[in-house]
Amino acid sequence: MSVHEQRRLSADLGLLFGDGGGNRWELSVELPPGTLVWPDPDYDRWRTHHRPSFWLSDDPVPAGLWSRLRAEHRRSGLWPVLLEDGMQPWSAGQIAPDSPDEIDHFTAEGFMAEAWADLAGDYEAELTPFGIECPGLAEPGTPVADPGMVADWYADVIAERMTPLGLAAAARSADALVAIGWQGALHHNEWTVPLAAVLRSWEDRFGVRLVALGFNTMELSVAAPPVTAAHALSVAAEHWTFCPDAVFQGPGTLEDYAEQIIGQNFWSFWWD
Incomplete structure (x- = not known):
């Protein structure tokens, strides 16, 4: 059994992709223990999301892991997001993922x-x-610098708060917001998808990258x-x-x- 096959069996990251992941999700970075987070059916708007929304580490992660995973994003298709610890909606699967399309x-x-x-x-x-x-x-x-490098720097700053890490199947950082099913702006905008469209535009115009999410907070580099x-x-x-x-x-x-x-x-x- 190859190293990649071992990772596949232990993390099941291929389940995050609609097509099973193919070779995109094979990581050279060793992940800490974690679990797949499935949406609560009561939060699945159209009851069509029949796969896990994202992978979540069991414990806070050290500085540097985010940047190593970010560097592999192009090959893996997985975008890392630091997720505020504690009794958060994603701990109970109370999330509403949508298709990035x-x-x-x-x-x-x-x-x-x-x-x-x-x-x-x-x-x-x-x-x-x-x-x-x-x-x-x-x-x-x-x-003023490469967007990836700025994101790596800010992720290390956020990691000092000792937060778990999530991995979402997303072609770009903005799409991770939708894949995860984050609902933190619900009182301002009922649907997260339009907010992700704004993030895409900021990625293009200001080199923004999604780094971290909390219950009702968002951190961008x-x-x-x-x-x-x-x-x-x-x-x-x-x-x-x-x-x-x-x-x-x-x-x-x-x-x-x-x-x-x-x-x-x-x-x-x-x-x-």
Whole structure:
């Protein structure tokens, strides 16, 4: 029995893929003990997800493991996500996975315009200088480093909190949000798929990578952050439609929030 066959039998990672995984999931990185997390039927919207959503380590993982798995993503098709420990929904399988193919039906532009139209009327003063008029998407940033390297750095920072690690079958980091079935923004947006469309756009424009998730939190690395006040303000407008709580229950106004993200190589979000 080969090393790869041993890994296949012990982790069953091929079950995460609709086609059984083929050779994509053979890892040279030795995984710690872990289990496959299956969705609760009560949380499976269409009762069509007949396979596990992701693999989850039994215990917190050391710094460095995330980056080693991230480096193998292109070959394995598995994206690592650090997952906050404790009594989380994924511990009980209370997750609602969807097919990443659904993300193709949404755009960051459409999500932003819809959210702005729904919410801006109640916060016109706080949204200075834009007011009720949606400004549209910000221009792309200029990379300061390779996105993978920035993600590895931030994963090591998060790993200091001693968190377990998940592996999701995802072609890119944004898609892992949907594959895992995370529901942390439920009170803001009922469906996670449109949020993943925003993450895809941020991957392309700002070198963003999904690094960690909590019950209602999200941690992203950023390789091409805004470096001017004007650009940061445009990015802040997008952040507000993505996660209003991060702006209004934090700094309080769009302009104050924008000051905080200038040159910042990570974005943290939390939903009330």
